[in-house]
Amino acid sequence: ASGALQSLIKECLTPQLVVAMQQQQQQQGMPSLQSLVAAVASSLGARYQEAWSLALPVAAVLFEALAAAGAAALAAPIVKNLGQICAGLSDEAEEREQEAMQVDIEGGAGAVGPSGSSSYASAAEAALGTAIRCLGPQQVLEVLPLQLLEGLTGTAEARTWLLPALRKHVSGTQLAYWAQHLLPLAKQMANLTAGASNAGQKAKAAACHALELQLWGCLQAFASWPTDAAAVYPAIAPELASAFHTREDLRGVVASVLVRLCKQARGVAVAAATGSLTASEATKIAIRDLQLVSAAAVPTPDHGEAAEGDEDNIVTNGNDNDDSDDEDAADLSSQQGSGSGGRGSGGVGSPEDEGPDAAANAPLGFTADVALQQLLALRSFSSKWLGLMCKVFLEVSPEGRGHVGEALAAYASVSDPQLLANLFRIALTKYAKIAKDAAAAVPPSDPVLDGGGSPEERQASFLELALCLAGGLPDSALDPLFAACRQHVLGAGSLLQKRSYRVLSYLTASRPEWLAKHLAAVLELLLLGGPAALSPAKRYRLRCLRPLILLLDTTPCPPLTGLVDPATGAELIAGGASLAKTDGNAEKRQVLLAQLLVGELVLSTKEVNKKTRTAAYQLLVDIAHELDDARPLNLHGPNPNTSDSDDDMDYGDDVKIKRNKKNNTRPASGGLLDFVNAVMGGLVGSSPHMQSAAVLALARLVFEFAGQLEGVVGRLLPA
Numbered sequence: 001a002s003g004a005l006q007s008l009i010k011e012c013l014t015p016q017l018v019v020a021m022q023q024q025q026q027q028q029g030m031p032s033l034q035s036l037v038a039a040v041a042s043s044l045g046a047r048y049q050e051a052w053s054l055a056l057p058v059a060a061v062l063f064e065a066l067a068a069a070g071a072a073a074l075a076a077p078i079v080k081n082l083g084q085i086c087a088g089l090s091d092e093a094e095e096r097e098q099e100a101m102q103v104d105i106e107g108g109a110g111a112v113g114p115s116g117s118s119s120y121a122s123a124a125e126a127a128l129g130t131a132i133r134c135l136g137p138q139q140v141l142e143v144l145p146l147q148l149l150e151g152l153t154g155t156a157e158a159r160t161w162l163l164p165a166l167r168k169h170v171s172g173t174q175l176a177y178w179a180q181h182l183l184p185l186a187k188q189m190a191n192l193t194a195g196a197s198n199a200g201q202k203a204k205a206a207a208c209h210a211l212e213l214q215l216w217g218c219l220q221a222f223a224s225w226p227t228d229a230a231a232v233y234p235a236i237a238p239e240l241a242s243a244f245h246t247r248e249d250l251r252g253v254v255a256s257v258l259v260r261l262c263k264q265a266r267g268v269a270v271a272a273a274t275g276s277l278t279a280s281e282a283t284k285i286a287i288r289d290l291q292l293v294s295a296a297a298v299p300t301p302d303h304g305e306a307a308e309g310d311e312d313n314i315v316t317n318g319n320d321n322d323d324s325d326d327e328d329a330a331d332l333s334s335q336q337g338s339g340s341g342g343r344g345s346g347g348v349g350s351p352e353d354e355g356p357d358a359a360a361n362a363p364l365g366f367t368a369d370v371a372l373q374q375l376l377a378l379r380s381f382s383s384k385w386l387g388l389m390c391k392v393f394l395e396v397s398p399e400g401r402g403h404v405g406e407a408l409a410a411y412a413s414v415s416d417p418q419l420l421a422n423l424f425r426i427a428l429t430k431y432a433k434i435a436k437d438a439a440a441a442v443p444p445s446d447p448v449l450d451g452g453g454s455p456e457e458r459q460a461s462f463l464e465l466a467l468c469l470a471g472g473l474p475d476s477a478l479d480p481l482f483a484a485c486r487q488h489v490l491g492a493g494s495l496l497q498k499r500s501y502r503v504l505s506y507l508t509a510s511r512p513e514w515l516a517k518h519l520a521a522v523l524e525l526l527l528l529g530g531p532a533a534l535s536p537a538k539r540y541r542l543r544c545l546r547p548l549i550l551l552l553d554t555t556p557c558p559p560l561t562g563l564v565d566p567a568t569g570a571e572l573i574a575g576g577a578s579l580a581k582t583d584g585n586a587e588k589r590q591v592l593l594a595q596l597l598v599g600e601l602v603l604s605t606k607e608v609n610k611k612t613r614t615a616a617y618q619l620l621v622d623i624a625h626e627l628d629d630a631r632p633l634n635l636h637g638p639n640p641n642t643s644d645s646d647d648d649m650d651y652g653d654d655v656k657i658k659r660n661k662k663n664n665t666r667p668a669s670g671g672l673l674d675f676v677n678a679v680m681g682g683l684v685g686s687s688p689h690m691q692s693a694a695v696l697a698l699a700r701l702v703f704e705f706a707g708q709l710e711g712v713v714g715r716l717l718p719a
Contacts, residue, residue, distance in 0.1 A: 002054035006061045018069030044081035056123035060130040067134035083144040090161040132169040163214040170221035172363040175232045178222040186215035223257045225366045230373035255407035262410040265374040267358030272368035279368035299409045382415040394450040413471040431462035460499045475514040489529040501540035508547045524562035539612040557589040598678040606693045627671030
C-alpha cells in the first residue's frame with residue numbers, strides 16, 4: 001500500500017495539478033490538496049506508530065511533489081509531526097547513550113539492546129533529509145525552530161538534532177539565511193560561552209561552545225552552490241576573516257567554506273568558458289577576462305606532518321623524522337585490494353561538487369552568470385584574503401597548515417594573476433634569501449625568520465607557499481618554481497627534497513602543456529636525481545612517473561643531452577649516452593626511457609616505506625587503466641595499420657610479443673599489454689630484488705585485470 005501511494009503521488013500529483021488544486025476552492029469543507037496533506041500528516045500521529053515505517057516514505061514523496069509545484073508551505077503539518085518523531089528518536093538515543101555509559105561505569109556485562117523504534121528510525125531520517133533538500137531549510141526551521149536559547153534556559157526543548165541534519169542535507173539554498181539567522185545565534189552562543197567560563201560554569205560553557213561550533217559547521221552546507229553568494233559574501237567576509245585569524249577552532253570551518261565557494265564557482269565558470277556548459281556570449285567573454293587558468297588543477301597541500309614510530313616507515317637519513325605526511329585523505333588500495341577493475345583516485349579525497357568535474361554536479365539554479373558574479377565577489381577581497389592567509393600559513397606549525405594551505409590554493413585559483421605574481425615572486429625571493437643567509441659567513445642584518453625554527457624549515461615553508469599560489473598563475477610564470485626545486489631534487493635534506501618533489505609532481509601532473517614544453521628538462525632532472533632520492537621523498541617522486549609514462553606513450557622522447565658530462569663526455573647515469581644522442585633513433589630512446597621509468601615504479605613495490613609501497617601499487621593499477629583506456633586490449637585479428645616500426649611505446653626486444661612477419665598481424669595488442677610486457681622485463685633483471693618486485697607487480701596487475709588478461713597470460717609467462 002505504501003508503495004502504491006508513493007507511485008500514485010509521483011505519477012498523478014504533477015506541478016500543474018497542484019497549482020490547479022490550489023486555485024480550485026470547494027464550496028464546503030477543506031480543499032482537496034489540504035485534505036491530502038492532512039491525511040498524510042495524521043498518519044504520522046502517535047496512534048499510527050506501528051505504521052510509521054510505511055507512512056514516512058509517503059511523506060517524503062509528497063514533500064518532493066509539493067516543492068516541485070512551489071507549494072512548500074502546505075507541507076507544514078507533515079513537517080511538524082515529522083519533527084515530533086525525530087525529537088522522540090533523539091531522546092531515545094540520548095537515553096541509550098546514558099544507559100551504555102552507566103553499564104560501562106558499573107562494569108556490567110552485556111550491552112544495551114536496540115531500540116524498538118529502529119524499524120522507522122532510518123525512514124524518519126530520510127524523510128527529514130528530503131524535507132530539508134526539497135522544501136528548503138527556511139521552511140523547515142520556520143515550522144521547527146531550533147530553540148537553542150530556550151533550551152539553555154529550560155523554557156522549551158532545544159532541537160539540537162536538527163543541526164547535523166542541516167549540515168548533511170542543505171545545498172543550493174540562500175546563504176543569506178545563515179548570515180541573518182544562524183550567525184547571530186552563533187555569536188550569542190559565543191557570548192554565553194565566555195560568560196559561563198568567567199562564572200566558572202564549565203558544563204554550560206562546554207555546551208554553548210559545542211552549539212556555536214555546530215552553527216558554524218552549518219555554514220559549510222549553506223555555502224554549497226548558493227545562489228546569492230555574490231550579494232551576501234561582502235557582508236560576511238569580515239566575520240569570516242576575523243574567525244579565520246583569531247579562532248583556531250573555527251579556522252578549519254572557514255577554510256572549507258572558502259574552498260567550496262572558490263572551487264564550485266571556478267568549475268562552473270571554466271566549463272562555461274570552454275563551451276561545455278551553456279552560457280551567453282557576454283558571460284563567456286566576462287569569464288575569459290578573469291584570466292582563470294582553466295587547464296590547471298588547484299594544488300592540494302599536505303594536511304600536516306607528524307612523526308610515526310611505525311617500523312614500516314624507515315627513514316634512510318638518521319637525522320630526519322619527517323616521514324609521515326597525512327595529506328592522503330583517500331585510502332589507497334594495496335596489493336591486496338579489490339580486483340573488480342575499479343581504479344583508485346590516487347589523490348586527496350574531496351567532495352564531488354568541489355572536484356575538477358564540479359560543473360556536472362551543479363544544480364540548475366547555479367548558472368554561469370551566478371558563478372561569474374560569485375567569482376567577482378570573491379576576487380574583490382583577494383588582496384586582503386591572500387595577505388591574511390599567507391601570514392597565517394607561516395605562523396602556524398606544519399601540522400596545522402593543511403586547511404590554511406588548501407584555502408590559500410583555492411583562493412589563489414580565482415584571484416587576479418597580477419596580484420598572485422607579486423606574492424609568488426616575494427615567496428621565492430625570501431626562499432632564496434634564506435639559503436643565501438644560511439651560507440653567509442656573517443649573519444645578515446635583516447634575516448627572514450618566518451616559517452620555522454631552522455633555515456631548512458623556513459625554506460620548505462616558503463617553497464610550499466609558492467606552490468599554493470601557483471594554481472592561479474599561467475604556465476609561463478612557473479619556470480622559477482621549477483628552478484627553485486632543482487638543486488634539492490639532486491641532493492638535499494629529506495624535508496626540502498620532499499617539498500621539491502611535491503612541486504615537481506604538481507607541475508608534471510597538473511600542467512600538461514608546461515610538461516610538454518619542458519619534457520627533456522624534467523626527464524633529465526628525474527633521472528639524475530634517482531640515486532639521491534631519499535626514502536621519505538620517493539612517494540612524491542612516484543607521482544611524477546605517472547604523467548611521464550603516459551605522455552611518453554604518445555610523444556617521441558627528445559634527446560636528453562644533460563645526461564652526459566659536456567666536458568668529458570662521460571655518462572652521468574647508466575645508458576645516458578644513448579638517451580643523449582641527438583642523431584639517434586627516437587624510438588630506441590623511448591624504449592630505454594620507458595624501461596627505466598617502469599623499472600623504478602616496479603622496484604618501489606619493495607620500498608621500506610609503507611606509504612611508498614602502497615602508492616606504487618596504486619600507480620601500477622592507475623597507469624594500466626589509463627593505457628588500457630587509450631589503447632584498448634585487442635586479442636584477435638590483424639592490425640593493418642601496424643608495421644615493424646610501430647609508433648606505440650615499445651619496451652624492448654626481450655619482452656615483445658612475437659609478430660607474424662608474413663601477414664603483419666599481432667595476436668594481441670593494446671596499452672595494457674604493452675605495460676604488462678614492460679613490467680615483465682623485471683623478471684630478467686640483474687638482481688633478485690628486481691625479480692621479486694616484478695613478480696609482486698605482475699601479481700597485482702593480473703589480479704586487477706584478471707578478465708582482460710585471461711587470454712594472454714599463458715602466452716606471456718614463457719617469456
